[in-house]
């Protein structure tokens with residue numbers, strides 16, 4: 001890739017107008033890697049309630065195996081208020097005219113099918129919404145949900161965002177991911193066979209990884225025929241297992257120089273049809289690395305490096 005193909009450009013070309021994603025966090029949603037179904041505690045970098053001494057699996061009633069959802073009305077209300085609070089800002093600051101509802105926090109396919117269907121359909125019913133994007137894990141999506149999303153995709157823009165993080169099984173174990181790369185391959189192949197759009201999420205700077213490992217993950221993700229990609233550096237936040245390792249000197253975060261160098265190499269590897277949804281990320285409660293504190297500074301350094309590398313913005 002020698003010209004940056006962002007997700008914004010992809011959407012503009014397809015819908016002939018400015019489209020923005022509206023991030024949503026559904027109350028009551030959790031993750032099988034936190035509640036004990038797959039593992040407890042979550043990925044080492046995940047900030048979650050399982051660190052609380054009062055944490056109990058029973059607290060979360062919503063999982064794939066539940067049949068009832070007493071929280072549904074609350075979830076619908078919250079979805080609606082988050083959407084209508086965010087949209088005016090996206091219109092004002094970005095001139096957005098159409099929207100994709102982005103189910104972002106936790107595992108957004110880890111709930112009874114009837115709950116998922118109700119929430120997705122509600123999101124699609126909002127004005128100026130052209131689609132939905134669903135963040136999830138490759139071990140937490142049923143065939144029933146995939147088939148339903150494939151049916152929805154005939155009329156709407158549907159994206160599934162899978163956390164790949166790395167293709168290295170040793171690292172996946174080290175970060176307590178709860179599944180291996182074979183699971184990623186199996187689920188993404190199935191999703192692509194249903195002609196759904198897939199965005200893969202990769203993290204650079206995972207414990208024990210060299211640049212070679214990180215670029216291998218990029219190559220392996222490209223080979224899965226994904227349509228879009230997100231990159232970000234591994235940062236340490238409070239209340240994570242990684243924070244303990246960092247404080248004990250057992251984990252050293254990636255430097256800005258290495259991150260940007262890896263990112264540029266990764267972007268150069270991408271075929272022209274894979275859009276880029278994210279080149280870095282910001283976070284609250286940051287402990288390290290310090291250079292991740294300011295997202296706009298990070299982006300300005302990345303843009304400079306892209307220009308230097310001959311990649312047009």
Ligand code: SF4
Nearest residue numbers: 031033042043046106
């Ligand atoms: S999959 Fe996501 S929500 Fe679940 S533990 Fe890992 S980072 Fe947290």
